[in-house]
Amino acid sequence: DGGITQSPKYLFRKEGQNVTLSCEQNLNHDAMYWYRQDPGQGLRLIYYSQIVNDFQKGDIAEGYSVSREKKESFPLTVTSAQKNPTAFYLCASSQGAWGYTFGSGTRLTVV
Amino acid sequence: GQQVMQIPQYQHVQEGEDFTTYCNSSTTLSNIQWYKQRPGGHPVFLIQLVKSGEVKKQKRLTFQFGEAKKNSSLHITATQTTDVGTYFCAVFSSGSARQLTFGSGTQLTVLP
Numbered sequence: 001d002g003g004i005t006q007s008p009k010y011l012f013r014k015e016g017q018n019v020t021l022s023c024e025q026n027l028n029h030d031a032m033y034w035y036r037q038d039p040g041q042g043l044r045l046i047y048y049s050q051i052v053n054d055f056q057k058g059d060i061a062e063g064y065s066v067s068r069e070k071k072e073s074f075p076l077t078v079t080s081a082q083k084n085p086t087a088f089y090l091c092a093s094s095q096g097a098w099g100y101t102f103g104s105g106t107r108l109t110v111v
Numbered sequence: 112g113q114q115v116m117q118i119p120q121y122q123h124v125q126e127g128e129d130f131t132t133y134c135n136s137s138t139t140l141s142n143i144q145w146y147k148q149r150p151g152g153h154p155v156f157l158i159q160l161v162k163s164g165e166v167k168k169q170k171r172l173t174f175q176f177g178e179a180k181k182n183s184s185l186h187i188t189a190t191q192t193t194d195v196g197t198y199f200c201a202v203f204s205s206g207s208a209r210q211l212t213f214g215s216g217t218q219l220t221v222l223p
Contacts, residue, residue: 031209033210033211035213040218041215041216042199042213042214042215042216043154043199043213045210045211045212048210050209058210090153090154097142097203097209098159099144099146099156099157099159100146100154100156100211101156102153102154102155103153104152104153105153
């Protein structure tokens, strides 16, 4: 079955560490996205990529970095510069102007 | 980017009662999408509305797009416990890059 796989499901980070969240899709979608969700709140866009080897900052890109070396992969690195990284991170993909398909998310906690 | 206001933020209903959530924009929208997120889960695409005055139904769910394409609603008839979750509307940002901006969501609780 086609879909998006995010790993790990839970991640604990020590202060000052960089961590990388994985996102892989086998839907052959061109566009991929990273959103952050805080408890009881909506989704805020971190980064997006419309095509391989190209990506753009979203509304809250500071403290995050991404790469898009392959069509199916869009990893997100949460750097030590992100002062409040504890959140639920959601990866999504889309093709054309249709609905997004989301992965099951990664819950990141700073310890 | 495009902004949408979604109300109410929370809604508690007795099982069997109806539920409605609304999204409003100050500008004309090209289209609007609706998603459902179960507790602890991820958003799932429900539907996209494109035409002025459009009404679409999915079983007990009715989606409407306003005549002026500035507002939309999701109505659930006779809620069930399986309807519990947060419902989001989402619109595409203006300009060449087509990324979605999500409303703040309406969290629905259904009391048995």
